[in-house]
Amino acid sequence: MRELPAAVRPVVDFLNTIDVEDGTDVLRDGPEALANWLVEHGLCAARPSVTTADVRAAIDLRRGLRSLALANNGEPVDAEDVQAAQTVPTALTFRMRLPTGTDAAGPDLLADDSGSFSDALGRIAAAYFTASVRGGWARVRRCPAHDCAWVFWDSYKNASRRWCSMRVCGNRAKKCARSTNEERSVPPTLVRGDLSRADLALSLVSKRPRKCSSNADPQPRKPVHGAPASLPPTNSPP
Template identity: 35%
Template sequence: MTDPSAQAELVIAFANTVDIEDDTDALADTAGLARWLADADLTTSTPVVTAEDHDRCHRFRSGVRELLGTENQRAHVLAEADSVLRELPLLVSASAALQDDGPALRPAPELPAVPRAFATLASALAVLLITGEIERIKRCPAEDCGWVFWDNSKNRSRRWCSMRVCGNRNKARSFASRNRRSPDSPR
């Protein structure tokens, strides 16, 4: 079994800033986004977040969550995330490995704090896509959950965030629907 990389942990944390089950969103407003960026060490201090930054963040996060979904991905949500990603210049550094000064794929240094933080998230996502590690990051298919988790199963076949909770609920619903008797059926 493999542990998630730092990039995977960052993308998972970003995707899980919305909690469907608890009906909470850490990025519900500009102040929440500013706090999360600082807490995730994506900025050196709490940045000033504009309404436009906030909108970009939500489009990006929606696309990431859609990408991690297991079925029926909505192309328009992914396209919205792509429109945000096109605005974030990333640089490839050939000397990064020799100098041990960070990742080879990094945000352009001239970016302001918030776009630089988004570019760092974009860089992490790109690394996951390139390495195939993205296949181990999944979104729980339960409609009342949607939690993003790391699939540490050997064959990457894990479906539910928790078999004890979401998987069990799904099995119980399936069993009940198969065994439901119609009012006209004999007893």
């Protein structure tokens, strides 16, 4: 099992500033909320000055990186999302540190640490770049359940984790697939006697969740999502 590298954690935390399941979004809460978040997550030593344009830039960067994290899970890249993020790093200042003879892991892209908003966002962008260069980015994945969309670190040895939680989103997807298959596989020969084809269809529908959503799953999901991204998956997903 590979633990989430400390250098990658800022970008994973940043991508989860939106919680689709809870309907919350730190960035949509405005400049003050974003400034507080940056301090709370160690990206700024003191509260930076954040403008509405800065929030817009952060949203664009997050949008693109979240699309790429979903692509890491085998889903198509949203070109529009990535395009929105393309111009954000050009406004940031970076410096590169070359690997030394004893550290052959690869170069680091570093942002300044002056405490400005630009530098804080630069640290997130640099974390993404460094993770890409060193191979860790492929393990940053977005849960493919659209009503979840949590971003997690794939700690599996063979990098095969698809769901944020096999116990929640993974099982729910399995149940949906099984219900669909059962419905499709009902042979006409089973429709006989007093049970009409319509009655049979209704009986099958009544046995599965009203819809394939988190509302149909009685298990609490937040404790799973709220756990540090480096913790092992609960089924021991994504």
